[in-house]
Amino acid sequence: MADNLADAMALVDDLVADQADAWDIAGLIPDAVLRKLGASGLLCAQVPAGYGGLGMSSMDNGKLTAHVGSRCSSVRSVMTSQGMAAWTIQRLGSPAQHDSFLPELTAGQLAAVGFSEPAAGSDLSAMATEISPDGDSVVVTGQKVWVTGAYYADLLVIFGRCAGAGAAVIIPRDTPGVLIERVADPLGCRAAGHAGIRIDSARLPADNVLGGFGQSLSLAVTAALAYGRMSVAWGCVGILRACLAAAARHAQTREQFGKRLSEHQLIARHLAELLAAEQLATRVCEDASKHWDSRSPDVAVATVLAKYVSSGHAARGAATAVQVLASAGAGDGHVVARAYRDAKLMEIIEGSTEICQLILANHALARAA
Numbered sequence: 001m002a003d004n005l006a007d008a009m010a011l012v013d014d015l016v017a018d019q020a021d022a023w024d025i026a027g028l029i030p031d032a033v034l035r036k037l038g039a040s041g042l043l044c045a046q047v048p049a050g051y052g053g054l055g056m057s058s059m060d061n062g063k064l065t066a067h068v069g070s071r072c073s074s075v076r077s078v079m080t081s082q083g084m085a086a087w088t089i090q091r092l093g094s095p096a097q098h099d100s101f102l103p104e105l106t107a108g109q110l111a112a113v114g115f116s117e118p119a120a121g122s123d124l125s126a127m128a129t130e131i132s133p134d135g136d137s138v139v140v141t142g143q144k145v146w147v148t149g150a151y152y153a154d155l156l157v158i159f160g161r162c163a164g165a166g167a168a169v170i171i172p173r174d175t176p177g178v179l180i181e182r183v184a185d186p187l188g189c190r191a192a193g194h195a196g197i198r199i200d201s202a203r204l205p206a207d208n209v210l211g212g213f214g215q216s217l218s219l220a221v222t223a224a225l226a227y228g229r230m231s232v233a234w235g236c237v238g239i240l241r242a243c244l245a246a247a248a249r250h251a252q253t254r255e256q257f258g259k260r261l262s263e264h265q266l267i268a269r270h271l272a273e274l275l276a277a278e279q280l281a282t283r284v285c286e287d288a289s290k291h292w293d294s295r296s297p298d299v300a301v302a303t304v305l306a307k308y309v310s311s312g313h314a315a316r317g318a319a320t321a322v323q324v325l326a327s328a329g330a331g332d333g334h335v336v337a338r339a340y341r342d343a344k345l346m347e348i349i350e351g352s353t354e355i356c357q358l359i360l361a362n363h364a365l366a367r368a369a
C-alpha cells in the first residue's frame, strides 16, 4: 500500500515507466498493471483509510492525477473512472453500501461509470435506462456508450430512471444480460478500455441501488460528474507538463538555420505559451482542490472552471508541442502525438467545452443579478 503522495508517484513511475506509447499502440494496459495500481489504492486515492483507501485530500489526489496524466492518459482515464465510481458510492450510497463496495475498489476490483446513451450525451436528462424495482430485486434494461474503463471493469455503476426519479445501481460485469462491447480504435486514450454496455433485463439485489430509490437524477449525476471533472482537469495539467518537457528538450537540441530551435524567437514564444498554459492550468486546479478540501459552497463552479481552462489549454498546448517538434513528434508512439490525440478528447468528456461555457455563463449572470 502506497502510504503517501511520494510513494504513490514512485509506484506509478515503476509500473508505467516508459510503456505508455506501447500501450497506446496496442490499445491495452496489461491487467497486472491495473490490478496492482488498484490494489495499491491509488486509482481512487481519496477513499478514506477505513475502507482501505489512501485517504488523500483532493489536492494530493490532484497532484497524483497530474503525475499519472503526464505519463499516460489512458491510465489516468481508468483512474478517473475508478475514482468517480468510488466517489459516487461515497456520495449516494448508505453506510452499509460503503462497507460493502468501497473495500472492493481499494483491493484491486476495477469499476466504470455509465451515464451516456445513444440519445443522451450532453443532455443527460434524456437518459432512458430503466431501473425497475421488483420485490427484493431491481431489473435494469438500457444501453450505455463510450464508458471509459468498462472493458476492464469488474463493477459497473449505471445511472438510469427509476419510477419517475433517478437512480444509480452497481452491476457486476458477469451479471446475466450484460454485454460489454469495446469501442474500436478511439481517437485518443486508446488503451483506456472504452466500451459500450448493453443491459437486457439484468436482475440484481435491490441493495445494489445506491442510496435507494427516489433520488433526483440531475443531482446524482452532478455529484458523480464533479469528481470526474476535477480528475480530468488535473490529468490535463499532466498532459501539459509532458508536452512542455518534450518541446523544451527538442528546442534545445535540434538546430535549423545554424542555431538551436530555442534561439528562434517564434519557437521561444511557443515555449513561453506552453509554460503559461501549464502554470495557469495548475493554478486553477489547485484553486478548485482547495474548494474541495475546505468543503466550500463554490466548489461546483471552481471545478467546472478548472476542467474548462485545463482541457482547453491542454488541447491547444499539445498542438503547440507537435508544432515545435514537427516531423520528430508526428509519428505514432511519440509522446506529443499521443498528447495531441488524448487532449482533444478532454474537451468533450465530463461536460464538453460548450456545456462548461454554459454553466460558467449562468454563474456569471447569477453573480451580476
Ligand code: FAD
Binding pocket: 081, 113, 114, 115, 116, 120, 121, 122, 123, 144, 145, 146, 147, 148, 149, 186, 189, 194, 345, 348, 349, 350, 351, 352, 353, 354, 355, 358
Ligand atoms: P453531443 O451531446 O451530441 O454534442 C455534440 C456537440 O454539440 C458538442 O460539441 C457539444 O458540446 C455541443 N452541444 C450539445 N449541447 C449543446 C448546447 N446546449 N449548447 C451548445 N453546444 C452544445 N460517458 C460515460 O457515461 N462514461 C464515461 O466514462 C465516458 N467516457 C468517455 C470517454 C471518451 C474518450 C469520450 C469521447 C466520451 C466518453 N463518454 C463517457 C461520453 C461523453 O460523456 C459524451 O461524449 C459527452 O457528454 C458529449 O456527448 P455526445 O458525444 O453525445 O455529444
